[in-house]
Amino acid sequence: MKLCMIGSRGHCAYVFESITEVPDVTVTAVSPGCEDDPSRLLAMSERAGFHPELHGDWRTMLDKAAPDVVCIDGPFDKHAEMCIEALRRNIHVFCEKPIALTLEDLDRIQQAHAGSSARIVSMVGLRYDPAFYQAARMVHEGAVGKVKLIRAQKSYKLGTRPDFYRKRETYGGTIPWVGSHALDWILYFTQDTFRSVTAVQTAEDNQGNGDLEIAALCQFVTRSGILASASIDYLRPVSASTHGDDRVRVAGTDGVLEVANGKITLIDAGGERSFTPETPDRKLFSDFILELEGGRPAIVSDAETFELTRACLLAREAADTGKQVLF
C-alpha cells in the first residue's frame, strides 16, 4: 500500500505513531503542499525507515506517485481542495480535522466522495486516547444508562502560534480547530447526531493573535434529545502540567461518568469509583488502514467525519451570527 503525505502543519505524526502496525504501508512520496519547509516531513519519514520522493507540487505527486492513501496536513484552508483532488483520483484520505473551513467546501468534498471509490476520515485522534476510548466504551455498554446530558471541555495553552492562526481565512476559527475534539467526543460518546446548536465566542484579550477566538461555548441538542455542551479555550496557564485539560462529563439515567486528568470516574448504583485506563487496542492511523485492508472495522467512519466537520462549521456559524442553527 503506497502512502503519500501532504504537509505537516498539524497532526500528521499520527501516521508514524502506528505505521509499524501496518507493515505493508510504505511512504513513497511527500510534498509540503505549500511554501512550508518540507524537512520535518522528510525527517519523520526517515526516522520511520522510509525514503520518500519529495515533490514540490502535491497534485503532481498524486498523479505520479499514484498512492493508495494520502495523509493531508497542509494549510488548513487547502484541506478541502486536497481532499477533493484525492477523492477524484480514488485515493483514500486521512486528513487533519476539520477537513473543510467552509460549508461550501464541505459540500464539494461530499460530492467528490459520492463519486469516488475512496474513503475519507479525519484525524480525531483523541477518540483513541486511553481514558476517552475506554470511557466511551463504558458508556456504550450502558455504564450511565440512557445518556441525558454531556459536557466536553478543551482547554489549551495559547503559546506562540504561526501567523496563519491569526486570520479566520487561514485558521478557520477556534470552534473548528480546538472544539472539533470536544464535538467529536460528544458524537462518539452518544452515538448520536446533532439537531441544533447555539454558540458564543470571543477574540478579545487574545494576546495579539488577530482573529483567533480565545474562548468559545457551544450548546447542542442531539436528534434523540440529549443536551450537550462544549467549553473551549486557550486560557490554560503556561505553568500547567499538561498542554491540554481535556474532559468529558456524561450524566445518564443510571449514573455519571467523567474523564479528567487522564482518569475515569464513575458514580452509579454501586457507588463511586475510579478507573485507570488501559492501553487501547487500536490507534488512529492503523485503525483506518486495517479497515481499508478488509480487517477489523475502524471506530471512525466517513459519515462521522462529515457530521463532525458540519457540526464544527454550523457551531461557528451560530457563534458568528448569534443565532441558533438547525442541522
Place this chain on the structure above:
Amino acid sequence: MKLCMIGSRGHCAYVFESITEVPDVTVTAVSPGCEDDPSRLLAMSERAGFHPELHGDWRTMLDKAAPDVVCIDGPFDKHAEMCIEALRRNIHVFCEKPIALTLEDLDRIQQAHAGSSARIVSMVGLRYDPAFYQAARMVHEGAVGKVKLIRAQKSYKLGTRPDFYRKRETYGGTIPWVGSHALDWILYFTQDTFRSVTAVQTAEDNQGNGDLEIAALCQFVTRSGILASASIDYLRPVSASTHGDDRVRVAGTDGVLEVANGKITLIDAGGERSFTPETPDRKLFSDFILELEGGRPAIVSDAETFELTRACLLAREAADTGKQVLF
C-alpha cells in the same frame, strides 16, 4: 427586631443557622402560608428558643404581628404575592429564591419595592458556602486576571419530591429552582450582569415527575463580554457521597480557578495548588440583618436579587421557546 416567618417549603432553616448572631431578632409569629402543616416551622422556632404565635392566615399575621422582617418560604407560586404584601407594609423581605415564577410577578415586586422603604433579598445561601465564598473573593482580588469564561454546575439527587414539583405552575421549572444557584455564582464571581442567553432543557426520563426538567443547559454572554454557562441536572446517583455536586470553573487572562468537592484549585503563573477553604466570616441571614441594622454591608443586594430572578426567568423562557433572549 421582630421576625415573622411564612412557610417552610424550602430553605427557611437559613434563619436559624445564624439567628444567634443577631440577638435582637425575635421570631414573634409564624404562618404556614397555605395548607401545609406548620409543625416544622414551630419546632425549628422552639429549638431556637422562640415561642411564636401561630397564624393560619399570613396576611393577618403581617398586619397583627407587624414584623420588621419577614422570611418568605411558602408555596413557590405565592412568593411574589407574599413579597408584594410585605413590601407594601414596609416589611423587609428575606425570601426563598426565585422570588417570582413569572416576569409579570417580578415586575410587580419591583414596583412594590420602588414604593417601599423595605429591602428584599433572596436566599442565595451558596454564596456563603466556604469554598465558593473564598473562591469568589480570590477572583475579585484578581486571582485569574480578567475573567473570560465561567462555568457553573449544579447536579442534585432527584429523590422523592412533593407533588408541587411536578407542575410548572407550582414548581417554576428546574432552571429557576436548581439553576438559580449556578446563575447566582456567575453573577457573584464576575460582578457583572447578563446581556443574552440561550438555553435547553428536557423533562424526558424524569421518573414520573410530570413537568419537572431532569436536565438543562444555559449559555450566557455578560455585559462585559464574559462567556458563561450553567449545567443543571437531577441525575446525581443516590449512592453519591453528597446531595449536590456543586462546581464553578473560572478561566481568565492570568489563570484558571475551580471549585469542586468543597475545595478550591488555582492554576496561575505560580503553578497549580489547592486551597482548603476557611470558615466564612458571614452567614446568609445574619449578613442581611446586620446590614439592615446599619452594620457591615451584606454581599447580596436587592438589585442582585432582581437580576438573578430575571436571569432565571429569561433563561427558562429561552429554553421554553428555543430562542435567544436579550436582557
